[in-house]
Structures are given as C-alpha cells and as structure tokens.
Amino acid sequence: MLTRHQDTELKMTESVSAMTCRTSQLARIFTPLFLTLLLLATVAKAETIETAAREAFIFDMNTGAVLLEKNADDLMAPASMSKLMTIYMVFERLKEGSLKLEDTLPVSEKAWKKGGSKMFVEVDTRVSVSDLLRGIIVQSGNDACIVVAEGLGGSEEAFAEAMTSRARELGMAKSTFHNATGWPDPDHRMTARELGILAKHLIQDFPKYYTIFAEKEFTFSDIKQGNRNPLLYKDNGTDGLKTGHTEESGYGLVASAERDGRRIILVLHGLDNASERSRESERLMEWAFREYNNYALFKAGDVVDNARVWLGDKDTVPLTVEEELTVTMNRQARKSMTAKVVYNEPVPAPIIKGTPVAQLVISAPEMETVTVPLVATEDIAQPGLFKRLTSAIDYLVFGPSVN
Helix, strand or coil: CCCCCCCCCEEEEECCEEEEEEEEECCCCCCHHHHCCCCCCCCECCCCCCCCCCEEEEEECCCCCEEEEECCCCCECCHHHHHHHHHHHHHHHHHHCCCCCCCEEECCHHHHHCCCCCCCCCCCCEEEHHHHHHHHHCCCCHHHHHHHHHHHHCCHHHHHHHHHHHHHHCCCCCCECCCCCCCCCCCCEECHHHHHHHHHHHHHHCHHHHHHHHCCEEEECCEEEECCCHHHHCCCCEEEEEEEEECCCEEEEEEEEEECCEEEEEEEEEECCHHHHHHHHHHHHHHHHHHEEEEEEECCCCEEEEEEEECCCCCEEEEECCCCEEEEEECCHHHHCEEEEEEECCEECCECCCCEEEEEEEEECCEEEEEEEEEECCCECCCCHHHHHHHHHHHHHHCCCCC
C-alpha cells in the first residue's frame, strides 16, 4: 500500500519567487496489482559490480534502467553479434510483407565459399528464408548471411550500407557495418550499448519472429548444429539472442531473459574463452534479477497530490502522471525511497486540463533521481471580479489556506 506522511512545507528561493516542496515518504510498496503495471522508463544507477568482460552493458528492458555499464560506448569489433542487424533487416521485410518465410533466395559462389561458421548451403541452389534465418540465428552461418544480403540488397556491400542507414534510424549513432557477417574489418564496428538497443528492437518490433532465437538446434543438409548461446541451456528464462567470436573481439554474447514479466538484456564482449563467456553471462544475469526489481508507483490518472490555486473557481487542482510510472531499483534500497511534489505555489488560474503544473521527484540510494511531470486533471477557471478581489485580500491578510 502507498503510505503518505505530510511533512512541514520547505520554502526554497529561486530568483525572486518562492517554491514550495510538498514531500511524501513512500514507505511500504506495493500491492501485487501494482507490481503488474508498466511502465515509464526510469534509470537505476549502474552498480560497480566487477566483470571480466572488456565491455559490458546490462539493462532492464521494461523501464530502460541501466544496471551495469563498462566501456559501453567504446567502438569494438562485434564479430557475429552484428548478425543481429542482418536479422533485423530480414525480420523487417517479413513484417512489411515484401518477403515471406517460404520465399527462396539463390546461393552464389561467394556465399558458398565463405569461411568461418557455416550453414553449409550449396552453390547454385535456392534456400528458403525460413531456413536461412535459422542458419544465421542458430548456426551463425556466414554463408547464410551472404545469401540474404545478396538476395535482398543486390550485393553484400549494398546491403551493409543499408544496415548502417537503418541503424541510424533506430538510434544507433556509432555502429557502422561493412559486411553482413561480422567478418573482421577495421571499419565494421558497434558498441555494447548499441547492441543492447538493437536487441530491444528485435524483441519489441518482431515478437512473431523473435521466438526463433530460442531454438536450440537446427538441421540443414543432414547436418545438425546446436545454438551457440550458452544461456539457452540454463533454466533462467533466457530466450535469445546471439554469440560472437573472433581473435580480435574475443568472446561475446548478447542475451535476453524474462522472468515474471520482467526482461533483462545483457551484452558482454572481450572475454577470454567460451567457458568464461558462459560463466560470466550466467552470473551477471542472475545478479540483475536477484539484486534489482521493478516497483510500480502510479497508474496513469492516479491523483498524486493537490496543488493550491491562486484566484481560481476552486482552491486546489488534482495532479496526476500522464503515463504509468514504474521504477527499477535495488531491492534493499526501496525501503529508503522518497518522493517529493515540487511546484510554484500558488498556481495561478486559469489552468487547462493536461497542463504540466508540478514535478514528481523520486529518489533512493543507488538510483539516479527520477523527475516526472505532473499535470492538472481538470480545468480551473477564474471566478468573477468580486471573488478574485476577496480571494486576493484573504491571501494577503491571512496567507495561504492549509488544505
């Protein structure tokens, strides 16, 4: 339940105006009903847990809260993790209807000859998009990536340019793609943060096709290969996404897991070997779920507080959040969470419904302060001249009324 304790008013001076802070203590949180609510993005303060990864980025997808970041904005060689962008391009074509799973694409000699991890397609044959997706996602096939790139872009080079352009539109400002496979190239670069952004888009934008990431094996041309994602074989809710490895990049993983409606996305890069990748990813995924949780504070339309009104036809105006508000925080820190409603008092009429009137400021240990606008829930008109005069006199003589 939500318990409010009205503190004495705190007078703060900003320039020549007085600002009143009305403070609430959120002591005991929350009913099971509230825990099902989603979500306005808030950011937990990334904790300084140690990791052997050279780059790391872990966040709660429901709220956007960053739980761990280490060199998250450094450009790095993503290896096969950049195949996620290739997959995004295919998923997008499927969703818009210009491509179908049963469509087939031709296998060129370039694709057939490509080294590294392979789906083992045969030159001068045609392979279905459904099989090619599994060849990329499950088997990490470089040959399958080139078949897709040539089939959709005309050439791998043109397809890589389209990948970069689409990445910019998705908010990935640093990522640059020079091939469809993640093959070593000094100009083929991504960041851990942008791999996380890409993973979020794959999950949110394509729920129909995202389920392929959870498939543990795929057989093509009588060759069965297992999914390289080590977390898929753990009982921890993992259902995607992609590993990567080259000599330059080391061992990396983009993974996502969901438990009780809460989803974590993890990006690790630069680990020494596959065993370390498996251990470190499992440890950090467990840490993210164990140490942090999401707490729903207010539903859209909930009255958070009432602001005093100056010269209006009502003395107060109810304030609410426009969207449901959920914060991610350390489980131990939630007991110390506080919320303050801050506004210039009194609020002059007229007030139009939906107008931002105040700010809700939420703070807790190990969490960055969250500031959310509060809007008026109703219109407040100005009264007649006589009422305005008497109200002004009352205010000047007796001060603001206590509500």
